[in-house]
Amino acid sequence: MTTHIRPQPGIMDIALYEGGASHVAGRTDAIKLSSNENPFGPSDKAKDAFVKCAHTMHRYPSTDHARLRTAIGEVHGLDPDRIICGAGSDEIIHLLCQSFVGHRDEVVFTEHGFLMYRIATQAAGGTPVQVAERERTTDVDAILAACTKKTKLVFLANPNNPTGTMIGLAELEHLAAGLPKGVLLVVDGAYAEYVEGYDGGAELATRLPNVFMTRTFSKIYGLGGLRVGWGYGPREVIDILNRIRGPFNLSTAQLETSEAAVRDQDWVNKCRDDNTRLRAWLAEALAEKGVPSDTSTANFILARFASEEEATACDAYLKTEGIIVRRVAGYNLPNCLRITVGDEPSCRRVAHLIGVFKAGGAGPQE
Ligand SMILES: *Cc1c(COP(=O)(O)O)cnc(C)c1O
Numbered sequence: 085m086t087t088h089i090r091p092q093p094g095i096m097d098i099a100l101y102e103g104g105a106s107h108v109a110g111r112t113d114a115i116k117l118s119s120n121e122n123p124f125g126p127s128d129k130a131k132d133a134f135v136k137c138a139h140t141m142h143r144y145p146s147t148d149h150a151r152l153r154t155a156i157g158e159v160h161g162l163d164p165d166r167i168i169c170g171a172g173s174d175e176i177i178h179l180l181c182q183s184f185v186g187h188r189d190e191v192v193f194t195e196h197g198f199l200m201y202r203i204a205t206q207a208a209g210g211t212p213v214q215v216a217e218r219e220r221t222t223d224v225d226a227i228l229a230a231c232t233k234k235t236k237l238v239f240l241a242n243p244n245n246p247t248g249t250m251i252g253l254a255e256l257e258h259l260a261a262g263l264p265k266g267v268l269l270v271v272d273g274a275y276a277e278y279v280e281g282y283d284g285g286a287e288l289a290t291r292l293p294n295v296f297m298t299r300t301f302s303k304i305y306g307l308g309g310l311r312v313g314w315g316y317g318p319r320e321v322i323d324i325l326n327r328i329r330g331p332f333n334l335s336t337a338q339l340e341t342s343e344a345a346v347r348d349q350d351w352v353n354k355c356r357d358d359n360t361r362l363r364a365w366l367a368e369a370l371a372e373k374g375v376p377s378d379t380s381t382a383n384f385i386l387a388r389f390a391s392e393e394e395a396t397a398c399d400a401y402l403k404t405e406g407i408i409v410r411r412v413a414g415y416n417l418p419n420c421l422r423i424t425v426g427d428e429p430s431c432r433r434v435a436h437l438i439g440v441f442k443a444g445g446a447g448p449q450e
Contacts, residue, residue: 093187094206101199102414111406117424117434118410120245120275120384122306124358124427126341127351130307133344137337145339147331155343156314160286168322169342171333173274173298173313177204177239179325180270180296180315184236185210192230193239194222196247196415198272201239210236220247220378220386220417224255228262235264241272243279246412246422248380250279256288260295268321270296275382277304277352278359289317296321303383304355305345312342359383363425369435373442384424387438392418398438401446405437 108114149169157164170176181204185191191205192213202212215230217223227238240259243250260269273284276299289297296317302308312334315325345351367377367385377385389395392413399411399421407430410422423434440446 092209094209098203098206099414101203105408105410108403108406108408114406114408115426115430115433116408117384117426117430118408118422119308120303120382120422120424121308122304122355122383123425123430124306124355126306126310127345127348129348129351130305130341130345134310134337134341137335137340140336143336145332145334145336149334149339152334152339152343152346153314155346159346159349160283162286162290162316166290166319166322167314167316168325168329169312169314169334169339170329171311171313171338172302173272173300173315174200174204174311175329175333176298176313176315176325177201177270177272178207179329180237180268181205181208181210182328183324184268188234189236190232190234191237191239192227192235194227194244196220196244196412196417197239198241198245198274199414205237217247221249222251222255224251224259224262227259231264231267233264235267237268237270238263239270239272241274242285243275243381245274245382246384246386246410246415246417246420247378248382248384248386249378250282250381253282253285253288256285256295257292260288260292263294268294268296268317270298272298274298274300274303278356278383279381280356280360286316293318301342301345304352304359305342306355307342307345310338310341312338359425362428362431366423366425366431366435369431370438373435373439375438375442384422386412386417387421387423389419389421395419395421397446398441401441402434402437407434407437409434 153164153167185208187209189210190213191210193201194217205212215226271285276284285297289295298315300313375387412422
């Protein structure tokens with residue numbers, strides 16, 4: 085049977101997103117270090133708020149998310165009227181592309197940039213434009229050089245996933261200042277909370293008319309399974325996004341839980357401190373075993389191996405030992421493995437096993 089139903093241009097070019105694996109066949113005790121999740125989970129206050137929602141599930145949720153936006157505004161010192169909330173920052177990224185990108189418009193991002201930028205661009209019929217990085221670090225002038233009359237959006241994760249590197253606010257401002265008129269710079273701050281004293285681009289997005297910031301509850305807040313993210317930027321942009329946002333895009337449980345989470349900054353600070361300490365330990369332990377990495381500013385390390393073959397073999401070995409890390413060949417980094425900073429026993433275990441592997445003690449890998 086043939087069907088004459090055809091999708092919009094670009095849809096069939098989209099490669100399905102592959103998330104970090106979460107299981108090893110035949111094991112129930114696998115340690116998952118593949119999705120940059122907070123090993124300590126969410127704050128107790130967030131969990132309590134979630135449980136309470138069970139009693140009000142028959143009611144439709146708020147459509148304007150006023151209470152959550154107010155809480156975010158208070159915690160970050162931002163105008164709640166310039167905030168929009170969505171089902172993960174994924175939804176915000178999609179809303180941006182749906183709103184600003186049409187057939188053949190261009191969207192610029194870096195060579196090791198987050199896969200969702202490409203997917204959302206193609207879903208909107210746009211053309212992804214990938215820009216080279218310099219030593220796995222954003223090259224602002226290369227981004228500026230890639231912009232054309234067709235460019236509508238520039239996506240930049242800072243810190244970036246999966247490289248873990250970041251650029252400073254002065255460079256971000258230089259980028260914003262150099263963009264052609266009509267191009268919106270989207271600074272993705274999914275890992276901003278891991279950087280002490282960094283506002284994720286909030287101040288730039290407050291002051292400059294062409295900067296938009298996205299944030300998420302999926303990483304340091306430990307709520308990846310809940311699906312809540314938010315965006316902040318010019319009032320006009322928020323107004324545009326709200327016109328296509330589903331009125332009930334967030335459930336009561338999502339709203340109440342993330343509101344309790346954002347108000348518990350003690351938990352965020354504790355998780356940042358733990359991550360900073362364990363990340364430094366893990367990076368040094370791996371370097372001692374002959375596996376270097378760039379200085380990470382996020383909750384993961386991009387471990388560099390001698391070759392694609394070695395990275396593949398190490399990934400296979402870790403799996404047989406019940407540890408799941410992330411292959412990043414899909415991010416043009418075939419010789420690397422991205423390893424989430426877990427709790428202390430997980431960090432010790434993965435470092436130990438990689439040491440065994442590098443010392444040739446892992447046995448033949450089929
Ligand atoms: C994990 C991540 C996000 C978060 O996506 P959610 O949809 O909010 O879970 C956004 N951007 C980058 C670069 C990420 O790594």
